[in-house]
Amino acid sequence: MKFKKTLFALAATSALFAGMPAAQADDQFVSLLSYRVGPYGNNGISVFGGWIDYMKLVNAKGGVNGVKLTWEECETEYNNARGVECYERLKGKSPTKGTMIHPVSTGISYSILDKTLADKVPLVMIGYGRTDAVDGRYFPYAFPLVTTYQMQASAMLKFISQRLGGKETADLKGKKIAFVYHDSAFGKEPLEVLRAESALNKFEVVEIPVAHPGIEQTAQWQQVRQAKPDFVIFWGWGAMNSAGLQAAQKVGFPREKMVGVWWSGAEEDTVPAGPGAKGYMAANFGVVGKDIPLIKDIVDTVYKAKQGDMKDESKIGSVLYSRGVLHGLITVEAIRTAQAKFGKRVMTGEEIQWGLEHLKIDQKRLKELGAEGMMPDTKVTCADHEGSGKVMFQQWDGTKWNKITDYLEGNRTLVRQLLDASAKKYAEEKKIQPRDCAAVDAGTETGAANKKTAKK
Amino acid sequence: MEFFFEVLIGGLLSGVMYSLVALGFVLIYKASGVFNFAQGAMVYFAALTFAGFVDMGAPLPVAFVGAFVSMIVLGILTERVVLRPLVNQPQITLFMATIGLAFFIEGLAQIVWGASTRRIDLGITDEPIPYILDRFNMVVSTFDLIAAVIAGALVAVLAAFFQYTKIGRALRAVADDHQAALSIGIPLQHIWAIIWTVAGFVALVAGMLWGARNGAQFALTFVALKALPVLILGGFTSILGAIVGGLIIGSTEKLAEVYIGPMVGGGIENWFPYVLALFFLLVRPEGLFGEKHIDRV
Structure with a gap:
């Protein structure tokens, strides 16, 4: 009986630590709020598989300017409460509090919006999430990227x-x-x-x-x-x-x-x-398929080394797998953009906020990455946290x-009117003063200041 | 008026699909007095197993047999590992055990077959029957009609099984009182294993039909939520009640969604059956066909 208990304890401990890459101080740690089981697990498997495969590819090629990526998944089952718990748990895993957070759920995005602002961790929502955050004047740390x-x-x-x-x-x-x-x-x-x-x-x-x-x-x-x-x-x-x-x-x-x-x-x-x-x-977002050079590169580099994340390899190059790859690609490009300004080292949340706010991914850059046509040209600014809209x-x-x-x-003028009005309303409720985007663009303001007026 | 009847018929046929799931609950409840929280998970497991065998290249009948054997094994293991140690325990204990069992089965299904959605193709078209569409301008799906026939046949067989067989009588005795049944020589363990196997068979049929429409995916566990108000209406111990309850819930929820929904913003069909069930609970707590509970004072 005692032996059985010991065996069980050993097994439980091994299970707990299995697959957990240790976050080193010189690694860029990425929190992954994943869902691989439950009602949306079917979708999450491909999204997170593509994302992790891309990060493995980047690491196999030397990392982001020499900085290796590490990550840890926390299963949310697409549940808001678990999403918040996972965010809190993973942010303590590294000094950068998880680099940036992609909730991959509109509900979780809303739930952690205020927390990410307080923690100065960029909240990235690619093709989902709180959409009035396109107005970066009021939402310095939230990025509903590509298209709302x-x-x-x-x-x-x-x-x-x-x-x-x-x-x-x-x-x-x-x-x-x-x-x-x-x-x-x-x-x-x-x-x-x-x-x-x-x-x-x-x-x-x-x-x-x-x-x-x-x-x-x-x-x-x-x-x-x-x-x-x-x-x-x-x-x-x-x-x-x-x-x-x-x-x-x-x-x-x-x-x-x-x-x-x-x-x-x-x-x-x-x-x-x-x-x-x-x-x-x-x-x-764009074209999909196994013939895309980047996807071929993942297969040749990651899967040939038997390091791929997808058990069902027939899904490589599928729509959601490709979207996962784009999540990885955008994450890495934001880190790279930030590194260009702050140096080739591990980036903090504030530095990545700058990187995101100056992110530029056009077809030329996508071609360099082997991902031409996978997403529209995207150029993010303080005033436009969406970056594309196509x-x-x-x-x-x-x-x-x-x-x-x-x-x-679509009708950008009409949509921006609606989103800006919603953002302004939110700012009034939260008593947030808008940032001066002209100053941010000119580089005279660091970008992430979020001043609150004193309560009357 | 044509549209009203179209919605009504569509609702009745949807109700039959709910009844299929409710039947599984009724079987377990009749035999053990326990509300089996794991029935939705069993539907999911059965559908995924069937689809898994088909994806491995098995012909439909072989996949069906394979999935049924899996359900038998699951039923026997449930009796051995979960139920046997809990004989004569309060019913709430058994109920709690089925909650744990639900999580276990959901996890097991995903470990064995993966969490990806698998397609189930039974070769039945899910399209409007042209004759009814042309003549009455109403949409009635071939698939729904065949599902109704299958559900009807299942009910007839199960009703006969409970009413006219020795095992059926033993099942009713066990449901009434575990200890008394044991004292007159009814093998409780065998009875429970049999009933969980039969419930597994019903889950397999329900899983195949629901899976053919939606794919074998985790969301099938939610069909159990559709069966709850059916049980409250029809009664937890009546096979006929599961069918009648299903028909009532199916038709009223669809009519409510179409005619009341737009007045209150729509999307009401998830909670409307529960409101209806609540009213039934107030008037007739044992359901339409449930056994009236009388306590000796």
């Missing part, structure tokens, strides 16, 4: 107009768009811009929420059938996606008239739906995603 939900929704309308024979969003006049969305903070983000676009361009939006987790959508798609929309915007995540595609098939709604948010447009969504997904379209669209042919458009951009 609002810009994506606006671009979707332009795309729909083009599919219906028009050119601009204004050509949607008199049309009807159904918006089938996950009834959560994530799903509701684009509502305001859709309503504003609808009022501006005189088309109708029918809003149809789907309660989490969305595995049964018969009633919603019957409502779609009754509404007879010209097009459906599908804003789902996880199990809701394949269920929605099947439900559309069940009521006979053509998938060629459905366009999904980029969290609804991966192989994980279409393959389980089988023939029900053929013809369905979705937004994406999306491309892809279509599922039954076996793979194919790019069907170049990058499209």
Whole structure:
């Protein structure tokens, strides 16, 4: 009995420490709030697999200017409370408090927004999260990078107009768009811009929420059938996606008239739906596939050395895997940008904030990295923490995603008005004074100062 | 009016799918008086195992048999490891054990088969039946109809099993009182192993049908949440109640989503059945077909 107990204790201790790379002071430690099990584990496996593979590739090539990356995963199961716990746990693992944090969840992003500001750890939300943080005057440490939900929704309308024979969003006049969305903070983000676009361009939006987790959508798609929309915007995540595609098939709604948010447009969504997904379209960051030089490089360097993170290697080059690679790429480029100013050493959160605020990734740089076309040109400034705002669209042919458009951009003026108003409202509630972005750009202000006015 | 009937029929057919999951709960409850919190996890495990065998190249019948054997092994192990040490313990203890079991099964499924979603193709189309669409302008899916037939057949078989077989009678005796059943020579362990195996079979059928629609994925564990109000309405001990409860919940939640939902912002079908179940609890706590509980004073 005593032997058994000892054995158990040994096994438990080994399990606890297995796979934990020790964070050295001369390594750049990256916190990973991952989810590989639970309702969204199916998606997380590819995202975090791609991300880790990229970091392994960078390390295999000598690190970021000689600085090696280390990381540790903490399983959140896409749960807000666990996300906060993981953030707190991992930030104590290194002097840099985790370098920067990517929650890969809109809910967790909202939950740790204030904490990251207080800790001076940049909160990076690539294609999700708190979108009014594009206004860097009020959100110095939050970066909803590449493209926000609002810009994506606006671009979707332009795309729909083009599919219906028009050119601009204004050509949607008199049309009807159904918006089938996950009834959560994530799903509701684009509502305001859709309503504003609808009022501006005189088309109708029918809003149809789907309660989490969305595995049964018969009633919603019957409502779609009754509404007879010209097009459906599908804003789902996880199990809701394949269920929605099947439900559309069940009521006979053509998938060629459905366009999904980029969290609804991966192989994980279409393959389980089988023939029900053929013809369905979705937004994406850029091209995907195994033929991309960077992906080939990962296979040749990381997988040939049997160091790859993906157990299912057929998913290498998939949509979510590629997105994970981009998470790694953007992380590394931000560190590299910061190093160019502060020196080739481990960067602190404040220094990386500067790096993010001066991040520039264009096609030339992407080509150098072997990732040309994987994401739109992105140039971040103090006033624009988004950096791009463009999306491309892809279509599922039954076996793979194919790019069907170049990058499209929605109504930036309208979207920024809405986001800036929201950011200003937040700042008023929190009594935050705006930073002077002209001074930040000129280099006379360090960039991350966040002054609070005294309470009256 | 056509649309009303379309929603109603769609709801009734969805309700049948809920009933399939509820049936598993009823079986365990009838035999042990325990609410099996792990039923959703069993549906997930069964679906993932079936899909896993298919992905390994097994033909559908072989995959079905393989998955069923896995469910038998799981049922026997559950009886040996979880239930046997808890004979004659309070029901709350058994209930808590099933909570632990749910986490274990969820984890086991993901360790064995991975957390990726697997497609299940049963060869049944999930498209509107052209005749009904053309003639009545109503959408009724072939898949839903076949699922309803399968559920109906399962109910008939299970009802007969409980009513007319020796094992069925033994099951009812065990459900009534573990100790009394043991004292008259009913092998409690065997009975529990059998009932968990039968519940595993029902979970496999439910998992295959739900998985064919959504893929074999973790979210299948949530279908258990759909079965709860069905059980409250139909009664925890009635197989017929599981079907009738499913039909009521399915149809009312869809009608509520379509006709009441837009007035309150939509997305109500998750909580509406629970509100309905709450009203039932107030009026008829044992459910429509449940056994009335009488205490001797």
